Amino acid sequence: MQVLLQLDQVVTTYGPIRALKGVTIEVRAGEIVCLLGGNASGKSTTMKTILGIVRPKSGSVYFAGERIDRLPTQSIVGRGISLVPEARRLFGRMTVWENLAMGAFTRRAELHSELEQDYERVYALFPRIKERLGQLAGTLSGGEQQMVAIGRALMARPRLLLMDEPSMGLSPALVDQVFDIIQTINQQETTILVVEQNAAVALSVASRGYVLQNGRVVATDQAENLLAADDIRRAYLGDE
Amino acid sequence: MLSFSDILHILPQQLVFGITLGTIYGLIAIGYTMVYGVLFMINFAHGDVFMIGAYVGWIVLGALMGSHAVPLHPAIVLPVMLIAAMLFTGLIGLGLERFAYRPLYRRGATRLGPLISAIGASIFLQNAVMLTEGARERVYMTYAVFPRSWRINLGGVNISVLVLVIAGVAALMMWGLHQMVQRTALGRSIRAVAEDREIAAVMGVDVWRVVATAFFIGSALGGAAGVLVGFYYTQIDFFMGYSAGLKAFTAAVLGGIGNIRGAMLGGLILGVVESLAITFINPAFKDAVAFGVLILVLVFRPGGLLGESLPDWKKI
Amino acid sequence: MWRRHAGWAVAGAALFVPLVVPNAYVMGVITRICLYSLLALGLNIVVGFAGLLDLGYVAFFGIGSYVYAFLASPQFGLHLSFPVALAAAVVVTAIFGILIGAPTLRLRGDYLAIVTLGFGEITYILLINLDRPINITGGPSGIVSIDPPSLFGYALQANFQYYYLFLVVLGVAVMLSRRLRDSRIGWAWQAIREDEVAAETMGINTTMAKLQAFSIGAAFAGAGGCLLASWQRSVFPDNFLFTESINILAMVILGGVGSLPGVILGATIIVALPELFRDFQLYRLLAFGLMLMVLMIFRPAGLLAFASRHEEDADPAADDNIPVTEAAAGP
Numbered sequence: 016m017q018v019l020l021q022l023d024q025v026v027t028t029y030g031p032i033r034a035l036k037g038v039t040i041e042v043r044a045g046e047i048v049c050l051l052g053g054n055a056s057g058k059s060t061t062m063k064t065i066l067g068i069v070r071p072k073s074g075s076v077y078f079a080g081e082r083i084d085r086l087p088t089q090s091i092v093g094r095g096i097s098l099v100p101e102a103r104r105l106f107g108r109m110t111v112w113e114n115l116a117m118g119a120f121t122r123r124a125e126l127h128s129e130l131e132q133d134y135e136r137v138y139a140l141f142p143r144i145k146e147r148l149g150q151l152a153g154t155l156s157g158g159e160q161q162m163v164a165i166g167r168a169l170m171a172r173p174r175l176l177l178m179d180e181p182s183m184g185l186s187p188a189l190v191d192q193v194f195d196i197i198q199t200i201n202q203q204e205t206t207i208l209v210v211e212q213n214a215a216v217a218l219s220v221a222s223r224g225y226v227l228q229n230g231r232v233v234a235t236d237q238a239e240n241l242l243a244a245d246d247i248r249r250a251y252l253g254d255e
Numbered sequence: 256m257l258s259f260s261d262i263l264h265i266l267p268q269q270l271v272f273g274i275t276l277g278t279i280y281g282l283i284a285i286g287y288t289m290v291y292g293v294l295f296m297i298n299f300a301h302g303d304v305f306m307i308g309a310y311v312g313w314i315v316l317g318a319l320m321g322s323h324a325v326p327l328h329p330a331i332v333l334p335v336m337l338i339a340a341m342l343f344t345g346l347i348g349l350g351l352e353r354f355a356y357r358p359l360y361r362r363g364a365t366r367l368g369p370l371i372s373a374i375g376a377s378i379f380l381q382n383a384v385m386l387t388e389g390a391r392e393r394v395y396m397t398y399a400v401f402p403r404s405w406r407i408n409l410g411g412v413n414i415s416v417l418v419l420v421i422a423g424v425a426a427l428m429m430w431g432l433h434q435m436v437q438r439t440a441l442g443r444s445i446r447a448v449a450e451d452r453e454i455a456a457v458m459g460v461d462v463w464r465v466v467a468t469a470f471f472i473g474s475a476l477g478g479a480a481g482v483l484v485g486f487y488y489t490q491i492d493f494f495m496g497y498s499a500g501l502k503a504f505t506a507a508v509l510g511g512i513g514n515i516r517g518a519m520l521g522g523l524i525l526g527v528v529e530s531l532a533i534t535f536i537n538p539a540f541k542d543a544v545a546f547g548v549l550i551l552v553l554v555f556r557p558g559g560l561l562g563e564s565l566p567d568w569k570k571i
Numbered sequence: 572m573w574r575r576h577a578g579w580a581v582a583g584a585a586l587f588v589p590l591v592v593p594n595a596y597v598m599g600v601i602t603r604i605c606l607y608s609l610l611a612l613g614l615n616i617v618v619g620f621a622g623l624l625d626l627g628y629v630a631f632f633g634i635g636s637y638v639y640a641f642l643a644s645p646q647f648g649l650h651l652s653f654p655v656a657l658a659a660a661v662v663v664t665a666i667f668g669i670l671i672g673a674p675t676l677r678l679r680g681d682y683l684a685i686v687t688l689g690f691g692e693i694t695y696i697l698l699i700n701l702d703r704p705i706n707i708t709g710g711p712s713g714i715v716s717i718d719p720p721s722l723f724g725y726a727l728q729a730n731f732q733y734y735y736l737f738l739v740v741l742g743v744a745v746m747l748s749r750r751l752r753d754s755r756i757g758w759a760w761q762a763i764r765e766d767e768v769a770a771e772t773m774g775i776n777t778t779m780a781k782l783q784a785f786s787i788g789a790a791f792a793g794a795g796g797c798l799l800a801s802w803q804r805s806v807f808p809d810n811f812l813f814t815e816s817i818n819i820l821a822m823v824i825l826g827g828v829g830s831l832p833g834v835i836l837g838a839t840i841i842v843a844l845p846e847l848f849r850d851f852q853l854y855r856l857l858a859f860g861l862m863l864m865v866l867m868i869f870r871p872a873g874l875l876a877f878a879s880r881h882e883e884d885a886d887p888a889a890d891d892n893i894p895v896t897e898a899a900a901g902p
Contacts, residue, residue, distance in 0.1 A: 066457060092459040104454045106447055117447055123440045142456070171459070231492035261790045297681045358868045367624060368867045370681055371824060374817055375863025382857040495814075501692075504685065546689040553686050554674040 016043040018077075019175055019206050020065070020096075023082075025074035034060040036230040037074065042175070042208050044110050047201050049217040051240070052227035058210040059101065061227070065208075066098060069089045070107075079174070093121045097173035101180045101210075102221060103164040107153025111163055114152050118170030135151050136203075137166035140196060141234045158189040159252050165196065175206045182213045218242045262535075267412040269534050274420050275487070277526025278425035282480040283503035284510070285432060286348075286519035287471030292449035292513035293469045296356065299373035301477055303380040304347055306342040307540015308478025309491040310384055313393050315339045320396060329420060334481075337424070340482045341475035348474025352467050367458055377496070385493040392492040395485040398436060421483045428479060429519050431474065440503055444521065449513060466512050466557055502529070505549040511559030520560060578745075578832070585738055587787050588901040589731035598730040600846050606652055606798055607738035611822040612744045612831065613791025618820065619829035620757060621784035622764030624684040626816055627671070627691025631789040633698060633811035635660040635707060635796025640806045645740045646709065653720040663785040664793025672785030676778055679767070693818055699808040711806035720801045733802050739894040740798060744791055748831055751787065819864060827872060 020042040020145055027035040035057045042048045052058050056247060063069045065076055067088040076084035083091050092098075097118070105114050121129055138145040141162040147155065152163060161181060168176055178197070182190040190213065198220050199209050211217035218238045226234040226241070234241065283305050290298045315336045325331050355376050405416035415489065436442035448465045454508045456462050482498070485491050502548035506525045510517025525545060532544045552559060573674045610632060617625045638660040642651045671690045677685050689831035702710030717725075719726045720736060721862070727733055751757050760781040770775055800806050818841060826837025845855050 068453065088456040089461050090460045092457060098457045104451060106450050108450055109446060113443055117443055122446065163404050218509060340823030351575055355864050368871050370684060372864045375860045378856055382860060384858065385855065398631060449669040538702050543693055548695050550674065550689050553682055557682060
């Protein structure tokens, strides 16, 4: 399987703070890979590094064989990476439809008929969205916002979908729903990298996982093995 | 003292003037609000960009009149002047953003830096115009283009066509802008950057391009307002940007800074209030009216009329 | 440590200035430098120490001047002695400092700047218009025939005499500024300047501190106004335009926000430079505007910076440093 995303010994700092201390991660086309870890483990920083929101001090990031770690964010995103941000971060003052349209911003030069397909795909995945197109995104419930956030990211027809803590703030039932949808999206040929605190549910859909602690990868394996391993549980309940 | 019937007689007339003034303020205010929306910065030099627009218009008008090449009809003269002024001021806005402000943000400047730079730019622009065009006022030959006799009767009020055209053009431009912001991808990208810059970038928006666009559009509208004011007041001078700028800023704040509809609303309200104040209170204090309004708004409802009542302090 | 001695050395040298000065005109310029140094020190307290961007500082200058004019001229027939009038000017301005500062307490950054600007303008408008129906301020023609300062029965006349008076007041101001900066309230101001929210959580009464900054800064300007009125023997509203606020602000910024010697250096430069380039008077303001812009790009901390330079964030993707959250108001 082709390697779609590659982080190679990435070190990222915020001033004197070393948030990532040499992280190596690989995501192959068609996979669902999850990134696990507690607070301050470096999960968010990894996301930001991939997207070019922060730049690594050393190491490199490759996407589809091309080095992207020195590129500006909009170039990176234009190459086919989309983000479902932590805590959704919809444009609350825009309508649901406008949020979706923003998701397709990188494709604004394309024909409307092309984009229609993507809108339909999102409506098929999330029927409730279709009912609320004209509503201000800020007025939706948490679960609905998550749907819109995912839909928005899908509008760009990304090759790689990044999801930052999709379960956060959602009830268990909704979490299950969301992860069902993640599987569906993956079956529609989108590679997914999920950052999650909820290891159990993430590992239930992923094929592989990485465990981060203090800015380092401390474990990586097939999802089933990680689920079964005791030290994973210790990594979570143990000291950070 | 005015009697009640006097007041009733004057009121509609004054309202018309107030509304006209208000559309002009709104046009300028949009420039402030757009820039503040994307950059959280008060472009102190915006008023002077408006002034430059007035001068460009004056130069173009002089050229048109001198060349005798075209008939002096507003339908011909006005668009030419407006386009020239808007292009020129738009470019100046771009220049300011690119050379005076962006380097400061790249270096992580705090609030003070860009504001000081903007004040410097304002002083620079004022004096550049003063040195090139002279310190004395210039006169717009308004009545060569809009004959004084051109008046119509609207609902019992006798208004000059000049006033109608000015208000109409201003309103049309504001409407056009509003449509652009609400309906086009460009407009959405501007709103996205104003709301959440980081996520807008993640959507693929070139944030600095959006900022530059906001500057261009805002400045161009300010330049257009300059031309309209030139026609309206017939006299322009290099210092006119200062008070007009502050008043337009008041209008923007009144409506809710960052909110384009707010800028338009604020402009209208301020225009009418000022017009009424001139009529019924001492004209000398008309500038104080704007400042008074500004201070009241900022102290009691900084978010403005269309903003949140308890504004997001992160943005103020 | 040598700084302290340098300070005293300069002060000592300053005493001998009138001996080396060629003519009364240059003496006048130097005297003006002292006056503006005083004003810059006052603004430095508000902007430099407390981080409150005041664009209407000239209002206090004007109020102080006019108070002295009210108390020592034919305007109301009062001729109070200089020390009393000076004290009155200082007190009244300090009160106005509180009055103008109070509404701005909840405002930050640009908004604070604009509101103070508005107050400055309103002050100007009042000064120029309060001659009808009762003549309070003398309108556009101001107040003239103001008494010169008279100390121990002797009325000052020559420029160098004024110089010594200004120098003394300036000296007091410098010492006061020093004391304030190193005092508890100076620390409070610094905390507020860096991060107001954090300062609050540390238990600092930011309201009191800010009001104090405004009123003390205003008091300096009040003293300056008094000096101006007694030196010029007249006051006009046009002495107190917005451009003056910007001039004084530029002095503070040029020299280095917060730095006492820097601020005085800034005042010296801004007052002296136009004198040196009299031929280029026309281009003076143009250059001034350009200077402000260039200064902010290349030397935002001023020539003699105060704050210790922080390490740049090693986060190079941050060329997007547009404020998303409120930043401390200081370069």
